Amino acid sequence: xxxxxLLETHGLAAxxxxxxxxxxxxxxxxxxxxxxxxxxxxxGKSTFLKSxxxxxxxxxxxIYFDGKAIGGNPAYRIVAQGISMVPEGRRLxxxxxxxxxxxxxxxxxxxxxxxxxxxxxxxxxxxQKRNVPATALSGGQQQMASIGRALMANPKLLLCxxxxxxxxxxxxxxxxxxxxxxxxxxxxxxxxEQDVKQAMAVADRVYxxxxxxxxxxxxxxxxxxxxITAAYFGL
Amino acid sequence: xxxxxxxxxxxRTSRIFAAAGLLIFVLLVTAPFYSGRSALHLLVEIFSYxxxxxxxxxxxxxxxxxxxxxxxFVGLGGYSLFTLTMFAGVSPIxxxxxxxxxxxxxAMPTAWIIFRLKGAYFAIGTWVVAEVYRLTFAQxxxxxxxxxxxxxxxxxxxxxxTRAIRDNLIYWTGLFLIVAVLATIxxxxxxRWGLALAAIxxxxxxxxxxxxxxxxxKFLVYLLTAxxxxxxxxxxxxxxxxxxxxxxxxxxxxxxxxxFIVVIGGIGRMEGPLLGTIIFFLLREFxxxxxxxxxxxxxxxxxxxxxxxxxxxxxxxxxxxxIQIFPLRRRxxxxxxx
Amino acid sequence: xxxxxxxxxxxxxxxxxxxxxxxxxxxIFGVMRLVNIAxxxxxxxxAYIALVxxxxxxxxPLVSLVIVVPLMASxxxxxxxxxxxxxxxxxxxxxxxVTFGLSVFLQNALLQIFSGDSRLLHAGGLETLHVDxxxxxAVGVLPCLMFMVAVAVISGLQLLLYRTGLGRAFRSxxxxxxxxxLMGINNAHLFxxxxxxxxxxxxxxGVFLGIRTNFDPSIGxxxxxxxxxxxxxxxxxxxxxxxxxxxxxxVAQTLGAKINPGYQILAGHIVFxxxxxxxxxxxFPKTR
Numbered sequence: 001x002x003x004x005x006l007l008e009t010h011g012l013a014a015x016x017x018x019x020x021x022x023x024x025x026x027x028x029x030x031x032x033x034x035x036x037x038x039x040x041x042x043x044g045k046s047t048f049l050k051s052x053x054x055x056x057x058x059x060x061x062x063i064y065f066d067g068k069a070i071g072g073n074p075a076y077r078i079v080a081q082g083i084s085m086v087p088e089g090r091r092l093x094x095x096x097x098x099x100x101x102x103x104x105x106x107x108x109x110x111x112x113x114x115x116x117x118x119x120x121x122x123x124x125x126x127x128q129k130r131n132v133p134a135t136a137l138s139g140g141q142q143q144m145a146s147i148g149r150a151l152m153a154n155p156k157l158l159l160c161x162x163x164x165x166x167x168x169x170x171x172x173x174x175x176x177x178x179x180x181x182x183x184x185x186x187x188x189x190x191x192x193e194q195d196v197k198q199a200m201a202v203a204d205r206v207y208x209x210x211x212x213x214x215x216x217x218x219x220x221x222x223x224x225x226x227x228i229t230a231a232y233f234g235l
Numbered sequence: 236x237x238x239x240x241x242x243x244x245x246x247r248t249s250r251i252f253a254a255a256g257l258l259i260f261v262l263l264v265t266a267p268f269y270s271g272r273s274a275l276h277l278l279v280e281i282f283s284y285x286x287x288x289x290x291x292x293x294x295x296x297x298x299x300x301x302x303x304x305x306x307x308f309v310g311l312g313g314y315s316l317f318t319l320t321m322f323a324g325v326s327p328i329x330x331x332x333x334x335x336x337x338x339x340x341x342a343m344p345t346a347w348i349i350f351r352l353k354g355a356y357f358a359i360g361t362w363v364v365a366e367v368y369r370l371t372f373a374q375x376x377x378x379x380x381x382x383x384x385x386x387x388x389x390x391x392x393x394x395x396x397t398r399a400i401r402d403n404l405i406y407w408t409g410l411f412l413i414v415a416v417l418a419t420i421x422x423x424x425x426x427r428w429g430l431a432l433a434a435i436x437x438x439x440x441x442x443x444x445x446x447x448x449x450x451x452x453k454f455l456v457y458l459l460t461a462x463x464x465x466x467x468x469x470x471x472x473x474x475x476x477x478x479x480x481x482x483x484x485x486x487x488x489x490x491x492x493x494x495f496i497v498v499i500g501g502i503g504r505m506e507g508p509l510l511g512t513i514i515f516f517l518l519r520e521f522x523x524x525x526x527x528x529x530x531x532x533x534x535x536x537x538x539x540x541x542x543x544x545x546x547x548x549x550x551x552x553x554x555x556x557x558i559q560i561f562p563l564r565r566r567x568x569x570x571x572x573x
Numbered sequence: 574x575x576x577x578x579x580x581x582x583x584x585x586x587x588x589x590x591x592x593x594x595x596x597x598x599x600x601i602f603g604v605m606r607l608v609n610i611a612x613x614x615x616x617x618x619x620a621y622i623a624l625v626x627x628x629x630x631x632x633x634p635l636v637s638l639v640i641v642v643p644l645m646a647s648x649x650x651x652x653x654x655x656x657x658x659x660x661x662x663x664x665x666x667x668x669x670x671v672t673f674g675l676s677v678f679l680q681n682a683l684l685q686i687f688s689g690d691s692r693l694l695h696a697g698g699l700e701t702l703h704v705d706x707x708x709x710x711a712v713g714v715l716p717c718l719m720f721m722v723a724v725a726v727i728s729g730l731q732l733l734l735y736r737t738g739l740g741r742a743f744r745s746x747x748x749x750x751x752x753x754x755l756m757g758i759n760n761a762h763l764f765x766x767x768x769x770x771x772x773x774x775x776x777x778x779g780v781f782l783g784i785r786t787n788f789d790p791s792i793g794x795x796x797x798x799x800x801x802x803x804x805x806x807x808x809x810x811x812x813x814x815x816x817x818x819x820x821x822x823x824v825a826q827t828l829g830a831k832i833n834p835g836y837q838i839l840a841g842h843i844v845f846x847x848x849x850x851x852x853x854x855x856x857f858p859k860t861r
Contacts, residue, residue, distance in 0.1 A: 301666060349849070352805070363802070366842060367842045370835075371839065374839075494670060527682070528681070531681045541671045542659055
C-alpha cells in the first residue's frame with residue numbers, strides 16, 4: 001500500500017452469486033482528493049462502492065484503507081473505521097423523522113466536526129423539517145438528509161452513489177456546492193455519477209468503468225470527449 | 236451445423252424409479268394375500284402419513300401456504316365418518332370419501348377468514364381454527380364429548396362380514412387413497428395450476444402481474460388439500476375404530492410429525508415426503524419408546540436440518556447427484572446432429 | 574349485576590397478562606419480522622426457572638425475577654445469535670420451522686425434566702389477596718399488579734423505541750436492514766439484543782402466569798395463541814393496541830367462562846375469528 005493513498009484496491013473482484021460484476025479493479029485515492037466514477041448502467045459503479053463499504057464480500061488484501069487491509073470486513077466495522085456511504089436511492093428510514101435519521105447516522109459515535117448543528121448549517125431546510133417523517137421530504141431534501149446522515153458518521157472517506165438521480169439541475173447544483181464545503185473541511189470524496197459533465201466539474205480525477213473493468217482513468221483536463229465516449233460505450 | 240434441442244421431463248433415473256414403482260405397486264396390491272394383520276395396519280399408517288405429508292408439502296412447499304392447522308381437517312374427516320356411519324347409516328368405506336367432501340366444505344369459510352392473515356400469522360391462524368374445532372367437538376356429547384367414542388359394532392360389521400375382509404378392504408382403500416393423492420399432486424404440479432402455485436410461492440406480486448389469480452389458486456389448493464386430508468383422517472379413525480378430540484385434532488401427530496417428515500425429506504419436492512416418511516418410520520421403530528427424548532430428538536433434528544440442509548435429503552440428492560424420482564423438471568437435451 | 578361487572582373487571586385485568594404475553598412477540602416481529610412459535614413455551618420455561626429458583630433458594634417468585642430475567646435475556650441473546658439469525662431472510666419457512674422444532678424440543682425437555690405434573694408458584698398469599706370495591710365487586714391484588722406491570726412494560730418499551738438511540742436503531746433495522754448496516758449497526762448483535770429484551774418480558778409474564786395458574790410443559794402453545802390473538806385484535810404494530818387486544822380477549826374469555834367453564838378458551842377464539850372476519854386490520858393498525 002502506497003502511504004500517500006487513503007484508499008487502494010488491488011484486483012478487486014465482486015460477485016452476485018455466480019455472476020461476476022467486477023473484474024480486477026485497481027483503484028487509488030489520496031486524502032482530500034475528489035474522484036468521480038462514471039459509466040453506463042450495469043458497468044459496476046455501485047457494485048464498486050458496495051464492495052468498499054463492506055456490503056459485498058471482498059478478499060482481505062483487495063482493499064486497503066488508511067494502511068490496513070479491510071477487504072472482507074462487515075459493513076458496520078468499515079463504517080467504524082471511517083468510510084461512510086450515501087446509498088443509491090437515498091434510503092432514508094421511513095419510520096424515523098428527519099432528525100432521527102441524522103442521529104442514527106451518528107450511531108457509531110465517531111469523533112469529528114459533523115454534529116447535528118453542523119449539518120443544519122449546510123442544509124438549513126433540514127432544520128426546518130427536523131420532526132417530519134423523512135419520506136415526506138422532496139427528492140432534493142431527501143438527498144440532503146441522506147448526505148447529512150452519512151456525514152454524521154464523521155467519515156474520512158465519503159462515498160456518494162448517484163446523488164443526482166431524479167433531481168432538478170438547480171437542486172443538483174446546490175447539493176454539489178455544499179459537497180464542496182464538505183471536501184474543503186478535509187473529507188475525501190468518491191462520487192459515482194451518471195451525469196458525466198457534473199462528474200468532470202467536481203472531480204480531481206475520473207475513472208470510467210465498463211462491464212466491470214476500468215476503461216479509462218485520468219484528470220478531467222487531460223481527457224478528451226472522444227476518449228470518454230469511447231471508454232463509456234466501448235466503441 | 237444445426238443442433239436440435241429437445242425438452243423432456245424424464246431422466247434415466249426417473250424411468251428406473253418408474254419401473255421400480257410399478258413393481259412396488261404390484262407388491263402392495265397383493266399384500267393382503269401374504270401379509271399379516273399388523274403388517275397391513277402398519278402399511279395403512281405409512282400410507283396415511285405419506286399422504287398427509289405430500290399434501291402439506293403441496294400447500295407449504297409448492298404454494299407457499301404454511302399451515303400448522305391441518306389437524307383441523309384430519310379431525311373433521313374422522314368426526315364426519317363417525318357421524319355419517321353412526322347417525323346416517325352410510326356405509327363406512329363410502330363415508331371416507333364423503334368425509335373428505337365435508338372437510339372440503341368446512342375449508343371454504345375457514346379459508347375465507349384466515350386468508351386475511353399472511354405468512355407466519357397465517358400459520359398460527361390455521362392452528363387457532365384447529366383448536367376451535369377441537370374445543371367445539373369436545374362439547375358435543377352425542378359424539379362422546381371430551382373423551383370421545385368408539386365405533387359401534389354394527390357399523391364395524393357393516394364394512395364386511397369377517398375381520399379379515401374388513402382389514403383387507405380398509406387396506407385397499409388406504410392404498411387407493413395414497414395412489415390417488417400422489418397422482419393428483421403429480422398432475423397438479425405438471426399443470427398450469429401447478430406453475431401458477433410455484434409462481435405465487437416465489438413472488439405473489441410477480442405472479443399477479445403475469446395474470447395469475449392468486450386468491451383463487453390458493454383457495455382451490457387449500458380446499459383440495461383439506462378434502463384429501465379429511466379422507467385420510469376418516470380412514471385413520473376407521474382403522475383405529477375410535478375417535479376423541481385430542482387424538483383427532485392432535486398437533487403432535489398430524490402437524491409436528493408431518494412437518495418433520497417433510498423437512499427431513501425435503502420441502503418443495505415430491506420425493507421429500509416419500510423419503511421423510513421412510514426415515515420417520517425407521518426412527519419410530521428404534522426410538523419411539525424413548526418417550527420425550529424421541530420428540531426432543533425430532534425437534535433438534537428438524538432444527539439442524541433446516542439450518543444445515545434446508546432442502547432436505549431429497550434436495551441434496553437432486554442437487555448433488557441429479558437424482559429425481561418423479562419427473563417434474565424440464566430438461567433441455569441437446570441432440571447430436573445426424 | 575355486580576357479578577357481571579366483576580367478571581368484566583377480571584377480564585380486563587387478565588388482558589394485562591395477555592398483553593405481557595404479546596408484547597415480546599410483537600417486538601420481535603416488528604424488528605426482524607420473526608414469529609417465534611416457541612414463544613409460549615419460553616413463557617412456560619420462565620415459570621419453571623422461577624420454580625427452581627424460588628424453591629431452591631427459598632425466594633418469593635417475584636423476587637426470583639432478579640434471577641429469571643437476566644437468565645432468560647441471556648438465553649434470548651444466545652438463541653438469536655447462534656440459531657435464529659441464520660434463519661432470517663426472505664423465506665418464511667426456515668424461521669417458522671426452526672422455532673416450531675424448538676417448541677417441540679422445549680416442551681419435551683421440560684416434560685423429561687419436570688414430568689407432566691401441574692405446578693404452581695407460591696406467592697405467600699398474594700394470589701388470594703383482594704380489595705373490596707363499591708357495588709359489591711371484589712378485585713384481586715395480583716391481577717391488578719399484573720395489569721400495572723403490563724402498562725409499565727409497554728410504557729417502557731415505547732420509551733425505549735421512541736426516545737433512545739437503541740430504539741432508533743431497532744426502528745432503522747426494521748425499516749431497512751442494509752441501510753442500517755451503513756449506519757455502523759451490527760445487525761446480528763442488534764437482533765440478539767431484541768430477542769434478549771423480548772425474553773425479558775416473556776420471563777416476567779411467565780412468573781406471573783405461574784403464580785396465577787397451574788402450569789405444565791404442555792400449555793405453552795396456547796399462550797402463544799393468546800399472544801397472537803391479542804396482537805391481531807389490537808392491530809399489528811401498535812403496542813398500546815396490543816393492550817387493548819389483550820383486554821378484549823380477556824373479557825371474551827371471562828364472559829365465556831361465566832356461561833360455562835369449558836367455554837373459556839373457545840369464547841376467546843370465536844371473538845378473535847369474528848374480529849378477523851369483520852375488522853381484519855384490528856382496532857389500531859399501524860401502517861407498515
